[in-house]
Amino acid sequence: MTESRKPRHSTEGGYARGEETRRKLIDAAISLFGQHGFAGASTRDIAALAGVNAPALQYYFENKEGVYRACAESIADEALQVLEPALLAAQRTLDDEGATQDALIDSFVTLQCSIADLMFKKGRETDRRLFFAREQGGGEPEIGSQILRDRLRSPMNKVNAALVARITGRAENDPITIVRMISIWGQFFAFHVARESTLSMLGWADLDGENAEFVKTIVSAQTRLLLDSWRREAE
Structure with a gap:
């Protein structure tokens, strides 16, 4: 199973923003996995609830299993x-x-x-x-x-x-x-x-x-x- 990714931003400000985005995605994923289960929560819905673009989830976690592990x-x-x-x-x-x-x-x-x-x-x-x-x-x-x-x-x-x-x-x-x-x-x-x-x-x-x-x-x-x-x- 793929491990969750850490932000790859090199600057201090970029790293902080990356951690914030990653945190939002994890919080959104915990909420949707809790409400709908792993099968019922889509990566698109997780990204939407987090207020970020769908590719951001793949950037940090690669896939839904990765974000579940991070949760x-x-x-x-x-x-x-x-x-x-x-x-x-x-x-x-x-x-x-x-x-x-x-x-x-x-x-x-x-x-x-x-x-x-x-x-x-x-x-x-x-x-x-x-x-x-x-x-x-x-x-x-x-x-x-x-x-x-x-x-x-x-x-x-x-x-x-x-x-x-x-x-x-x-x-x-x-x-x-x-x-x-x-x-x-x-x-x-x-x-x-x-x-x-x-x-x-x-x-x-x-x-x-x-x-x-x-x-x-x-x-x-x-x-x-x-x-x-x-x-x-x-x-």
Whole structure:
């Protein structure tokens, strides 16, 4: 599969304009891929939504697969900007053989809340949520799932499984560890995937500010209770 191209402008001003154009194309593509899927979004429509000429997309990305790959890379980059500090901190806790159970649980909750911050972030979340939903549903180019898996999901899952394993005294690859990690990690996803339904039930207009903090507080407390109960089972 063809890799996305970088702008080839040599001057500083031209490079900045090139990056702006490339960014517009990626944002437009994420929106249309989310709404219509890979097959339903044309390169012409992507260029039109970005407000650029159709040849510009070929210049930067060569083809539709190239721009799809760039979309996945961009989403991974944005996510890691939010998640990486907590991810690195959690790994440091895991590397500390003397880390207490409370420190391990704190690391898990902090990492979980960083995911919530990413999900509840205002702005372009709808387009990215739809892009994720289609990619997870299958039928989209495998390169997108590969990028998101290699750069984002696998590192997160590895650290989270290791934290649950250390807390509960089980192996990281134990099916019980994995199911527990997936289930406890998924508490925020209902607010992300079924956003409109949850907002309707709560009578909220949006999920930001005090509302987001309220959800994080409740879910974090549940997470601590579950992790602590599993810890006590192992004693």
